[in-house]
Amino acid sequence: MDIKVHVREAPGDCYVVDLSGEIDVYTSPKVKDAIGELIDRGAYHLVINLEKVRYIDSTGLGVLIGGLKRVREHGGSVNLVCSNPQIKKIFDITGLVKIFGIFDSEETAMKALV
Amino acid sequence: MDIKVHVREAPGDCYVVDLSGEIDVYTSPKVKDAIGELIDRGAYHLVINLEKVRYIDSTGLGVLIGGLKRVREHGGSVNLVCSNPQIKKIFDITGLVKIFGIFDSEETAMKALV
Amino acid sequence: MNPAVEREPAREVVELRVPSTAEWVALIRLATAAVANRLKFSIEDIEDVKLAVAEACTAVIQHESHGEFIEVTCEVGADALHLRVHDAGRHVPRAETDRTMDYDEARVAGLGVFLIRTLMDEVTYDVHPELGTDLRMVKRLPGHPG
Amino acid sequence: MNPAVEREPAREVVELRVPSTAEWVALIRLATAAVANRLKFSIEDIEDVKLAVAEACTAVIQHESHGEFIEVTCEVGADALHLRVHDAGRHVPRAETDRTMDYDEARVAGLGVFLIRTLMDEVTYDVHPELGTDLRMVKRLPGHPG
Ligand SMILES: Nc1ncnc2c1ncn2[C@@H]1O[C@H](COP(=O)(O)OP(=O)(O)O)[C@@H](O)[C@H]1O
Numbered sequence: 001m002d003i004k005v006h007v008r009e010a011p012g013d014c015y016v017v018d019l020s021g022e023i024d025v026y027t028s029p030k031v032k033d034a035i036g037e038l039i040d041r042g043a044y045h046l047v048i049n050l051e052k053v054r055y056i057d058s059t060g061l062g063v064l065i066g067g068l069k070r071v072r073e074h075g076g077s078v079n080l081v082c083s084n085p086q087i088k089k090i091f092d093i094t095g096l097v098k099i100f101g102i103f104d105s106e107e108t109a110m111k112a113l114v
Numbered sequence: 115m116d117i118k119v120h121v122r123e124a125p126g127d128c129y130v131v132d133l134s135g136e137i138d139v140y141t142s143p144k145v146k147d148a149i150g151e152l153i154d155r156g157a158y159h160l161v162i163n164l165e166k167v168r169y170i171d172s173t174g175l176g177v178l179i180g181g182l183k184r185v186r187e188h189g190g191s192v193n194l195v196c197s198n199p200q201i202k203k204i205f206d207i208t209g210l211v212k213i214f215g216i217f218d219s220e221e222t223a224m225k226a227l228v
Numbered sequence: 229m230n231p232a233v234e235r236e237p238a239r240e241v242v243e244l245r246v247p248s249t250a251e252w253v254a255l256i257r258l259a260t261a262a263v264a265n266r267l268k269f270s271i272e273d274i275e276d277v278k279l280a281v282a283e284a285c286t287a288v289i290q291h292e293s294h295g296e297f298i299e300v301t302c303e304v305g306a307d308a309l310h311l312r313v314h315d316a317g318r319h320v321p322r323a324e325t326d327r328t329m330d331y332d333e334a335r336v337a338g339l340g341v342f343l344i345r346t347l348m349d350e351v352t353y354d355v356h357p358e359l360g361t362d363l364r365m366v367k368r369l370p371g372h373p374g
Numbered sequence: 375m376n377p378a379v380e381r382e383p384a385r386e387v388v389e390l391r392v393p394s395t396a397e398w399v400a401l402i403r404l405a406t407a408a409v410a411n412r413l414k415f416s417i418e419d420i421e422d423v424k425l426a427v428a429e430a431c432t433a434v435i436q437h438e439s440h441g442e443f444i445e446v447t448c449e450v451g452a453d454a455l456h457l458r459v460h461d462a463g464r465h466v467p468r469a470e471t472d473r474t475m476d477y478d479e480a481r482v483a484g485l486g487v488f489l490i491r492t493l494m495d496e497v498t499y500d501v502h503p504e505l506g507t508d509l510r511m512v513k514r515l516p517g518h519p520g
């Protein structure tokens with residue numbers, strides 16, 4: 001019942017944010033802060049890895065959308081890594097598949113970014 | 115939130131009862147029936163393997179005690195296999211360690227039986 | 229407990245009441261999933277129910293400062309799970325009118341209510357200005373169109 | 375909800391009400407463990423609390439046919455978890471007097487109550503002939519002798 005956030009620098013001026021756990025109304029502020037800090041430091045090309053996320057709700061989606069909006073103002077982008085069908089379904093039914101790049105592996109998400 | 119019961123015949127007229135899951139007021143009747151049937155069929159030397167039991171309450175203990183009493187009337191015995199410290203603790207504080215043979219492995223439980 | 233619930237003796241009722249704060253939503257998810265599991269829903273349907281009930285609680289926590297607790301009532305029917313999320317708040321939900329999602333807003337309004345409506349088979353809001361808001365949701369077992 | 379609970383605003387209260395039947399005890403264990411987890415109890419202490427609350431519910435289910443539900447109230451204090459298990463039954467528990475375990479009886483009487491008393495720091499029964507039985511239990515965080 002918690003979230004872990006880990007940020008890694010990747011080649012090509014990119015950053016990977018590894019999330020693991022459950023993203024809900026209680027834990028999403030922590031995710032928001034981590035992504036916010038990263039963007040404040042000038043990181044506008046992000047891969048957010050959701051492979052270890054077991055659950056995401058509307059507040060979690062809101063944090064991802066908020067992050068995407070901020071990096072776009074700087075010509076940046078956010079790609080998501082997600083193969084969990086339950087989580088992908090949430091992006092499907094909300095139409096968010098159309099605004100995020102969603103990839104089955106970190107490799108493809110990174111390639112699509114740069 | 116369920117219990118699985120599996121009975122195996124072992125060398126030397128012994129039977130092994132493998133239990134897995136949680137033994138509580140809801141699931142213990144199933145365990146009671148399985149052990150009862152075995153005793154009805156004349157099996158009086160039992161090893162009950164609790165290695166895959168994550169939880170046991172007083173109704174579960176009651177079923178084990180009831181089984182022990184029945185086989186003892188026929189000169190039989192019940193040895194338990196249990197290495198989970200949480201479950202062993204329950205046998206400790208209730209004093210049931212003194213009436214059951216409790217062993218860390220099925221091998222030693224079998225040897226002590228025959 | 230609501231009177232309509234008590235009139236049907238065949239249904240089993242589970243009720244959970246927690247403080248109206250973010251840290252308790254995980255417990256509501258856990259308990260609701262355990263109740264849904266008793267109806268033999270698929271894992272996917274259980275996830276839908278978890279998310280819908282959590283969205284309902286999240287809306288209460290985020291928009292309603294008057295209520296001090298959230299009460300979730302689960303009725304286990306033969307072919308459906310009936311959920312009620314009650315808060316004692318006096319704010320009238322905009323949920324009935326404001327259901328479009330607008331990604332251009334800094335805040336994504338209506339995502340929670342949209343998910344609830346998409347994931348559940350029946351959704352109704354009962355607003356009692358004095359007593360608070362009841363959100364009722366029904367999830368049916370597949371093959372039981374209701 | 376009991377008035378003593380409401381008087382202390384610092385404590386968070388979680389309440390769970392389930393039908394008084396065997397299949398719902400697992401849910402009570404799950405929810406109580408989740409609440410105990412918020413107090414940062416050790417895994418071992420959480421297991422103790424789970425077993426104690428389950429034994430309380432099991433006693434209600436096995437000895438009390440009048441009550442239709444069990445209500446478990448968890449109060450999260452700063453240094454202790456306070457639990458109340460309420461049933462609306464009218465049977466007076468023999469729990470206060472009959473606490474010896476007798477392995478020679480076909481039935482092992484008193485094992486449940488014995489476990490509750492061993493695992494919890496404080497245990498009291500309140501018997502109201504009209505309202506039912508309240509079993510109150512306290513588990514303290516280590517280093518908080520109360
Ligand atoms: N239980 C409730 N009490 C008061 N208002 C509610 C409740 N549930 C939903 N609402 C209203 O519904 C609107 C949409 O909520 P929601 O879908 O959660 O989206 P968001 O939180 O992103 O605005 C909220 O703005 C709020 O006014």
Ligand SMILES: Nc1ncnc2c1ncn2[C@@H]1O[C@H](COP(=O)(O)OP(=O)(O)O)[C@@H](O)[C@H]1O
Pocket residue numbers: 172429432433434436437438461463465466467468469472481482483484485486487488507
């Ligand atoms: N909530 C309760 N309502 C009525 N009787 C109870 C309650 N809790 C415990 N008891 C009484 O306490 C006695 C001991 O219960 P317990 O320790 O569970 O052992 P057992 O079920 O093996 O007899 C029971 O015989 C019962 O009379």
